[in-house]
Amino acid sequence: MQIFINFLLDSLVFALAAVGLAVIFGLIRVINLAHGALLMVGAYLLLELERNGISFGIAVAGAAVGTGVLGAILEVTLVRYFYDKPDETLLLTYAIGVAIVEALQIIFTSNFQTVSAPFSGSVAIAGAHVSEYQVFVAICTFVLLGAIALIVLRTPLGTLVRATIENPKVASLLGVNIRAVYRSTFVAGALIAGLAGALIAPIFSISPDSGTTYVISSFFIVITGGAGSLVSGTMIGGALIGGGSTLIGSFQSQVVAQTAVYAIAAVILRWAPEGIARKVRMK
């Protein structure tokens, strides 16, 4: 039972980390390899804000906003020129990601740091012990995904975004400011990444480098889950990649778990490149 709970919680943590990428890659098809760096920006912003005495809740919000601002700057100066060139976006965002990580290393040093969780202590759920904070994060993930699903699927704004992405030319003819739509989506993705980074930070000890693994897993999550399927895809992907590695990691070494999970992801990538969610839906 403990394993199952861990599986669930870890899946959600990974899914949370991936949501920002799911938004950017799933909606505007930008391969944002800087995603891991953005996660870390959120984490370190939280660290700094808390160090200056700001309470956890506000610090998290601040971290999210700060990362969103960074995303906005990046979009306006660099990324928006590359929307039609996915291969170069990849390299560009990769370079940006490396630059951000190096900057973080200069500012914060590459030592691992811990961020204190707002509440520690464990709770017993169905006989298994889980940290309260992780449960909190899990709930946050659900709320976030629910909010995104709500906005994208039920509000006029969401419909606007989806329509623009599906057919930018017609949208612009109808008077939609497509540049603004793409920009806001990118910024939203960055903001969510910062939020995720800040929320996840207390769970693991962080270093500027930690984002790299998350980028790869986030991409695998989004790709295997299904790019464009923001909620179900991310959840499925999270369960597969995050939960899967926890599951396998509980009776094998971490390295074996990681390898196995990546191998499974590669297989899915090869045979169902549209992702599992899509495949199921198409049936």
Next chain:
Amino acid sequence: MSVRIIRSGAALNRRWGQRAAPYLRTAGASVPFIVLFAIPFYLNGYAVSVLPQFMLEAVMGMSLALMWGQLGLLSFAQATFFMEGAYASGLFLKHASGPYSSYLGILIATAVGAASALLIGAFFFSGKVRDAYFVIATLAVPVLGSEIANDSTSVTGGFGGFTAPAVVFRVPGVGSFSMTSLVSGYFISLLVSLLCFAFLQVLKRVRFGRILVAIREDEDRTGALGYRTAVYKTLAFTASGGIAGLAGSFYLAAAGNIGPSLGDVTSATLVVIWVAVSGRRSFVRSFVGGVVFAWVSNYLNGLIPEYWSLVLALALVVIVVGEHSNLRSRLPLYSREGAGQRQVQPRAEGPGPAKHGGEESILVQEEQP
């Protein structure tokens, strides 16, 4: 120089320039190797002792240039193939004996690198996986590779490092050449670099290389012409993996000691940046750039590692932006393949390949100055 001659416009000059160009290119390409050959006669022992490693790392850079410059597919896996080759030959030599075992070790290293690349390449390319997904998958290779190497302490010595047995090459009738001796180690590395360079240049000029370029420019069209692009891509990746593995085995012999960090994400990133900044379309440039960058990295890593990496990352950003914006003044720095190449460059302005149905291009059109 030949580029300026071609651009001068006068028909006579153009003809002379075009005929002279290949010879000038060969002359230009041989300069770095001549310089490298001469170095041990003029410079002190330090340069001679470290250059072999840098040359071999530059060979790894050339293998990336094959994938990225010729085929147009970025790969983060080269550094890991390099590391695999190093460990493979080292492990073999630890258990093998015999006068010619060092040659066998090299072969095994090449085979290991090539086999890994073959596996990965065949798996992905046969499935017509999108290029971008392939690149992301290669990003997972150094992560896994270095983790596995780190973890298998019994085999690789883990983080603590792996010491190479002495590597000696026996040439019957001539003598024995040891990699650890200053002079022979240097010249062996130079020879290896030269041979790999020659191999890659030949590959570039024959039909195989031209098809790679065709795939780079327009894969669908090349496929429509009847070429099995998946096969060519796999072969190219295999070749690049083999070369990286080969270089890795010599690197182990030259450096004497390696660790899992040789094939991790940081190393992979560094290679990508070297090759990007020095010029991925040309093997000479990526080789020279590789040697220079390896040297500077080595030197600065002792001093200000973070700042140096930051500078490199920013340089990469600048380069990517520069390429896209299509600044005419930058083109001659990148490609000497002549006017035909330049005409193909402005893909952004054209109707756009079918990748996105040209729909996103509307965003870019607004931005054009």
